[in-house]
Amino acid sequence: MVACPQCGKPVEWSLNNRFRPFCSERCKLIDLGAWAAESYRVPVAEDPADAAEHSEDEDSSTTKDKRAPARGSRK
Helix, strand or coil: CEECCCCCCEECCCCCCCCCCCCCHHHHHHHHHHHHCCCCCCCCCCCHHHHHHHHHHHHHHHCCCCCCCCCCCCC
């Protein structure tokens, strides 16, 4: 027996339980909905090299000249 990951009820872990590791279709669908809504997230340790690379990209995008052309100028 194992505990249902959604509600905690005891569940028989066998081929006869088509919802395993869940106790019912309801618990299975609740869990699926949580994944679809991105409620579960896998923790990721950020690589320092990636962090530095991302900050360089942000710095270069904010320093670009975004001024509008002067009034009266025509291209």
